Amino acid sequence: MFEKEFESFLKEQIKGASGQRLEMLGRDLTGTKKLLEEVLIPVLGTFDGLMLEFELLSLSGTKIYADVCHPMLRTVFEEDSFVTHAERITRDRFSFERARARSVAILGYTYFPYSRDELEKKPIFCQRNLYELIGRVGHVEGAGLLQLPVYEREVLRCGILRNEPFQLADVSKWLQLRREACRRVVRNLKANSLIESIGGSDFRCHKFRITENGVKLLHRR
Incomplete structure (x- = not known):
């Protein structure tokens, strides 16, 4: 194989x-x-x-x-x-x-x-x-990550290890939260330019991916 x-x-x-x-x-x-x-x-x-x-x-x-x-x-x-x-x-x-x-x-x-x-x-x-x-990727001792709520940190960590775009359903599985709560987490990450939408429209996004800013934040020491 x-x-x-x-x-x-x-x-x-x-x-x-x-x-x-x-x-x-x-x-x-x-x-x-x-x-x-x-x-x-x-x-x-x-x-x-x-x-x-x-x-x-x-x-x-x-x-x-x-x-x-x-x-x-x-x-x-x-x-x-x-x-x-x-x-x-x-x-x-x-x-x-x-x-x-x-x-x-x-x-x-x-x-x-x-x-x-x-x-x-x-x-x-x-x-x-x-x-x-x-x-150790995205370890909480990274200065930049300390400024983020724990749920947002976890989405960044899981998202970068996934190696491909993720959906709201994935975020819900990672955080063990309802979709509405996950939407708020995703919305905050987008507002800070740490993730970005792929496809969909201004009102409904299908997938997300980590931005360059998000990658840099995870690797900052």
Whole structure:
């Protein structure tokens, strides 16, 4: 099942790529595939929301590529082989990798690397690490979130982990509240530009999604 889903996912990624990213997607992705199979898909449950060879602009102005990125979670995942990233690395390459990690951090992404040995020998431990990371998304210690009522915080947290637009029925299930109460929560989030409507009309909205402001609020520390 994973093999077929991965092939379909890779084809979609290639279809939407161009330039150097397209070239990167044509290289050996054995390590990236291992990362997806052993950790990301078992934890996230879906390929939705993930991007392979995610392109970023480093602080020096050069393009850098992450093995896998979840833009909504603002997290970059990497599979690092000891041979290529440590044993045979040059001093210049070592410095480049450190600068690359700093660029990822300054651009507002969490850098979350795994070694090939960990993926092969300790997959459950690796999964547990990711569960812990996800659990900290939107943690109440984030200064911005403290300004929101608890129900609004929970809608943002559940919404960002869903990886796709959500409906009022979803909000009702998350909060265990009646639809009218959920409408008030959604209305407040929209008024603060933390979520936005998709489809429907000015009077009746069918679906909602987290805005860029909402994403930034969840990841503010």
